Amino acid sequence: MDLVPANATTEILNLGAGTGLLTSLVRTRFPDASFHLIELSAAMLDKAKERFAGDQRATFEVGAYSVGTIRGRYHAVVSALSIHHLKDDAKRTLFETIRNILPPGGVFVNAEQVLGSTPALEKRYKREWLHKVKALGATEQ
Template identity: 40%
Template structure:
């Protein structure tokens, strides 16, 4: 069975150019994640978990050019893209490691993640959310731009049918579409209401879903 690491290593070179087609709500999805960081400083310290090629971090730098961002991901090939993307940014720190075992050595103004945490089992999500709470400074925020399941099986199938229809009419090649179907076999998506509860239980004071487009959602939690 293919692992998350091998699947994402295999598509690293094509990953970014496929994003707008594989995420039908691409522009709103990332825009809402970035514009709600609202850091208390012009040079925030930000941790990007499951950072991949650094796409989300690039959008953050466009809005906050003085941000200091640490990217953590286990795919070496994806991080090669990130290293090239940020080669002129000395404030970017890139670490090749499983983000669930990464040891934080300083508090952050914000923790972000995009399309990564849904690969974890629910128990591991809960553990990670508790860890993220401890990573943040007081009033820090966690923003997770994520794929979620429906609140029941009906809606999970509803979302999946809609997404498959959209990407099969997006202009992607059959090979690209089949590769995306292989990747989602490793997904372990969770419903929004459960994740909101887990984040509140972790200690976050304010938690909500800021945006939702079928199975794409932006979750926000403030310490």
């Protein structure tokens, strides 16, 4: 990520962080970054805290990111399997907030499942998804 001046820390925000799995995957690519994880479920965030025990570059916040509580500036905002739970108006507000907390050239990655716009596309998406997860080693179970 070339968004950060030399000698500065990359700041990454994870929305709906759950147990911190996505953060741990992003950390492999950006090992020196600082991460802030926001999660509504305190129990899930406790698992994330266990995952990052002793990591001073990870901070945690229990709360609903959809109600305008996001503060600070981040070089990247990531989320997986969380934002789809919001109603459309809340998504629009969130996306505007994200735009406002990112610097020019900042990155927003939203990894979500979406329903195909037609039954044929949905069938194709599911077939491709199954092919990809099996190629990565997932079993039938």
